[in-house]
Structures are given as structure tokens and as C-alpha cells.
Amino acid sequence: MTIEILVPDLPESVADATVATWHKQPGDVVARDEVLVDIETDKVVLEVPAPEAGVLEAILEQDGATVLSKQLIGRLKPGAVAGEPTKDSAANTQxxxxxxxxxxxxxxxxxxxxxxxxxxxxxxxxxxxxxxxxxxxxxxxxxxxxxxxxxxxxxxxxxxxxxxxxxxxxxxxxxxxxxxxMTRLRKRVAERMLDAKNTTAMLTTFNEVNMQPIMDIRKLYQEQFEKRHGVRLGFMSFYVKAVVEALKRFPEINASIDGDDIVYHNYFDISMAVSTPRGLVTPVLKNCERLSLAEIEKGIKELAEKGRDGKLTVDELTGGNFTITNGGVFGSLMSTPIINPPQSAILGMHKIQDRPMAVDGKVVILPMMYLALSYDHRLVDGKESVSFLVTVKELLEDPTRLLLDV
Structure with missing residues (x-):
């Protein structure tokens, strides 16, 4: 008696998948629930565990093969032990x-x-x-x-x-x-980037923000924040809070185009661009308007860890009304981020760098960061895009505004 190893149900809108890596070879002993093979789709990597303990008898689809949902890719002999010949391994004993x-x-x-x-x-x-x-x-x-x-x-x-x-x-x-x-994810990213360039009237506007106020807050409350909430107070939670407030004031940037219609969203799901070993993914932090700084930090940390480990679910990768990408963690000083369709805009954060700035007629060294907003000019006009970016700048330079809603 053998157990068939099948491709799991593929996510909606995913037609086929690729056998990424077999972790076991014919004749290898496997434990119950031990991962046998990774199946890669355009969005996520699906792990196929062993339903029973035994010996892997045969691999029918090798690494790199294109497979469909519920397709047979291997066989497992339950209850077998190491060294016990199976139907497909007996020929290899000589x-x-x-x-x-x-x-x-x-x-x-x-x-x-x-x-x-x-x-x-x-x-x-x-x-x-x-x-x-x-x-x-x-x-x-x-x-x-x-x-x-x-x-x-x-x-x-x-x-x-x-x-x-x-x-x-x-x-x-x-x-x-x-x-x-190319991996399926890399091909999908390439297709979406090219599609964004070809189907949107993309334009980028820039501004800069003085990060000293937020750095002072983090320095003052970092230890207490971490002790109370179990997570470090980073910059991303401030970025998300400022973006959500700005999106409330400029609903066009939180909207999307669907055919001849404009869809305005009354919720705020923010996509976070995360670099992983498999490529760029954009997991979504949902209902950000309801989250505190601590909840945002915990959510971002969880999504980043899942992204690095390839554990993101389809639900965590779908949706999103606006994207934040932080190239500053890699040292980028300025860039023009590409819109993540069907969204209408994306905000690029960059490296915080000390620069001489004129303040009240005096030259002062301040930690400055460039902001870049790429937007779809079909939906968002220059006035709204620039005003949105200025609002984000003002909220970051004076975080008290987030509390007072001014």
C-alpha cells in the first residue's frame, strides 16, 4: 500500500505551479508532517508535508516541473523503515x-x-x-x-x-x-513592473523631511516602549500613521481605477515592500487606521519574518490600497518607486542622512530624509499628490499633529 503525494489546492487565480525543491529523495525515511517538497506559485510557496511516517517511494515530478492543483507528484510507503526496499528503489540496489x-x-x-x-x-x-x-x-x-x-x-x-x-x-x-x-515569483514581479510602466501615467514628486523630532521621541521612549509592548519602536509605525492620516485627507490617493470607474476605499490597508530571498513581495497590513503604534510594529515584524521564511499566506499578500517601500535600509538616498497596480500611488522612504540645513537664518546639521511619491496621473492630479506629500512631511516633522488631528 502506498500513499499518493498530491499538489495542494492552488490559490484562486493561480492556474499552475512549479515544483521548487524536493527535501527528500526516494528511499529516504520521513516522519509524519515532515516537509517533503515545496511548491512555488506566483504568490506564495506551499509546503507539502508527509501525511504518514514511512519511506519516500518515488518522485514523479522533479524540481522545476510545472504542475496543476491535485496533480500526483510522488508516492510514500507508510510504515517502511530505512533500508527496506520499495517498489521504485529496488532497481537501484545493484x-x-x-x-x-x-x-x-x-x-x-x-x-x-x-x-x-x-x-x-x-x-x-x-x-x-x-x-x-x-x-x-x-x-x-x-x-x-x-x-x-x-x-x-x-x-x-x-x-x-x-x-x-x-x-x-x-x-x-x-x-x-x-x-x-527565473523563479515564478521573479517572473510575476517582472510582469507587474512592466505592466505598471505601460498602463499607468506614472509621475514622481519629491520632498524632504527632518527626522529629528521622531528620533528624539524614539530615544526618549524606546526602552519603556519595548518593555511594555515587547517590540522595538521603529520608524515604520510613524510612516504608516502619517500615511493613513494623509490618505484620509486625500481620498483619490487611496482609490483605484476599475475600467471606467473610480473605486474609493473607506478602509486603509497598507502594503509593505519586503525584500526576501525569493524576491520582492508586498504583504498587506490591514485596517491600519485602527492600529496603535505598537500593533503596527508587531504586524510589520510578523509580516517581515514570514516573508523571509516564505510563510506568507495568499490572504496576507492580496489587497492593499497604498504601498510604502523603504529603500533607506539598503542605503538608497533617492529613488522613483514603481506603482503597485491597481493602486494609484506608492511612497518611497530613503536613507536618513545628516545634512546642513538653513533654520531661522542659521546653518544647522539635521538628519534629513528624501520622500518620493510616485502616482498615477490618470487619477491623481499634481495638486493632490504634492499636498499629500507635504502632509506626510508635516506629520513626521511634528508627530503631535497625529494626536491633535491637525
Whole structure:
């Protein structure tokens, strides 16, 4: 009796998926609920766990294969133990000494090869059967391996002198390149970025903000905030609060175009651009108008951790009325972010850098940050976009406004 390993139900609007990585190979022992394979979609990575403990009997779809929902991709033999032959693994039991060695096996008295000896054999591409063991019970020692290596080195012909022409050919060999297929996420990001450039009348406006007031607040209350809420007080919570307040005053920027209609949203779901090993994702922090600074910080931390670990759900990646991207964490001083369709705008935050500024007729060194708002000019006019950015600037420079609603 075998258990079929199937592709899980794919998210709505996702037609197919790709087998990303098999974590087990045929013949490997697996525990119940241990992850067997990762299935990558345009949005998330789905983990397929083992329904029962046993041995993986067969893999029917290898890494990189395109699969559909509920498609058969492998078989599991429940209750099997390590070394027990399965239907698909029995054919692989007859292997040459080289194959057994590459798999970490050997014959007869050499089954007790130490890790150091195995490493030496692999480094010098030696078969255990070529080495006569002088250890207890005929076991192979490091000295046995090195003796064979020295004999082979003495028997090899002297290496001819390398000419200039030959050296040139060798150097050319280092000018290599590697071609790897794009992940589904990377292809999807590329499609959406190109679509945004081609289908929106995108324009970017800039401003700058003095971050000293917020830095003073963080310095004054950081320790108390962390002790009370269990999370550090960062800049992103202030950005989100300022953006939500500005969106309330300029509803066009919280709207989207649907055909010939404009859809105005009376809720504030903010997308956060997060860089992950798989690529850029934009998880959504929902109902931000109801959240406190601490709740925002906790939500952002949770989404960022899930993004890095590939644990984001489809629900956490869908929706969003406005996006905030913080290139400053990577050192970006200024950029023109690309709109995340169907949203009408995106706010880019950048590196906080000390600059000389004129204050009351005097030159003062202040921690300044550039703001960049990219918006869809089909829906948002210049007046609204500039006023929105100025509002964000004023709220960040005087956070008391957030409390007084002025």
C-alpha cells in the first residue's frame, strides 16, 4: 500500500505551479508532517508535508516541473523503515563500488570509514577498493589514503611547461557564465513592473523631511516602549500613521481605477515592500487606521519574518490600497518607486542622512530624509499628490499633529 503525494489546492487565480525543491529523495525515511517538497506559485510557496511516517517511494515530478492543483507528484510507503526496499528503489540496489562510495557506502570491512577518511577519498577521487586498510579489522586509515595518493603522484608524468598561449586559453576558461531559470515569483514581479510602466501615467514628486523630532521621541521612549509592548519602536509605525492620516485627507490617493470607474476605499490597508530571498513581495497590513503604534510594529515584524521564511499566506499578500517601500535600509538616498497596480500611488522612504540645513537664518546639521511619491496621473492630479506629500512631511516633522488631528 502506498500513499499518493498530491499538489495542494492552488490559490484562486493561480492556474499552475512549479515544483521548487524536493527535501527528500526516494528511499529516504520521513516522519509524519515532515516537509517533503515545496511548491512555488506566483504568490506564495506551499509546503507539502508527509501525511504518514514511512519511506519516500518515488518522485514523479522533479524540481522545476510545472504542475496543476491535485496533480500526483510522488508516492510514500507508510510504515517502511530505512533500508527496506520499495517498489521504485529496488532497481537501484545493484550499484557499482563507485556509486556506493559516492552515496557514502562501501563494502565488506570498509563500512566503518571515518568522516575524515571519506573526505580524503572524495578530495582525491579515490575508490575505497583501491586502498588497502592497515587499521584494526582491515579498516582504512588516513595514512593508507595518503600512501596511495603519493604513489599515484609519483607515477604521473611530469606536467609540461605552460606557454603564454596555453595560459591565455586557461584564462579564457574563467570567463564563464551560468544560466538559471527565473523563479515564478521573479517572473510575476517582472510582469507587474512592466505592466505598471505601460498602463499607468506614472509621475514622481519629491520632498524632504527632518527626522529629528521622531528620533528624539524614539530615544526618549524606546526602552519603556519595548518593555511594555515587547517590540522595538521603529520608524515604520510613524510612516504608516502619517500615511493613513494623509490618505484620509486625500481620498483619490487611496482609490483605484476599475475600467471606467473610480473605486474609493473607506478602509486603509497598507502594503509593505519586503525584500526576501525569493524576491520582492508586498504583504498587506490591514485596517491600519485602527492600529496603535505598537500593533503596527508587531504586524510589520510578523509580516517581515514570514516573508523571509516564505510563510506568507495568499490572504496576507492580496489587497492593499497604498504601498510604502523603504529603500533607506539598503542605503538608497533617492529613488522613483514603481506603482503597485491597481493602486494609484506608492511612497518611497530613503536613507536618513545628516545634512546642513538653513533654520531661522542659521546653518544647522539635521538628519534629513528624501520622500518620493510616485502616482498615477490618470487619477491623481499634481495638486493632490504634492499636498499629500507635504502632509506626510508635516506629520513626521511634528508627530503631535497625529494626536491633535491637525
Amino acid at each position: 550499484t557499482s563500488p563507485e556509486q556506493r562510495y559516492r552515496a557514502g557506502l562501501s563494502d565488506g570491512d570498509n563500512d566503518a570509514l571515518t568522516p575524515a577518511v571519506r573526505r580524503l577519498l572524495a578530495e582525491h577521487e579515490l575508490n575505497p577498493n583501491e586502498v588497502a586498510g592497515s587499521g584494526v579489522g582491515g579498516r582504512i586509515t588516513r595514512e593508507d589514503v595518503m600512501a596511495v595518493v603519493e604513489r599515484k603522484a609519483q607515477a604521473e608524468p611530469k606536467v609540461p611547461e605552460i606557454t603564454t598561449a596555453a595560459l591565455s586559453e586557461i584564462e579564457e576558461g574563467y570567463r564563464s557564465q551560468k544560466r538559471v531559470p
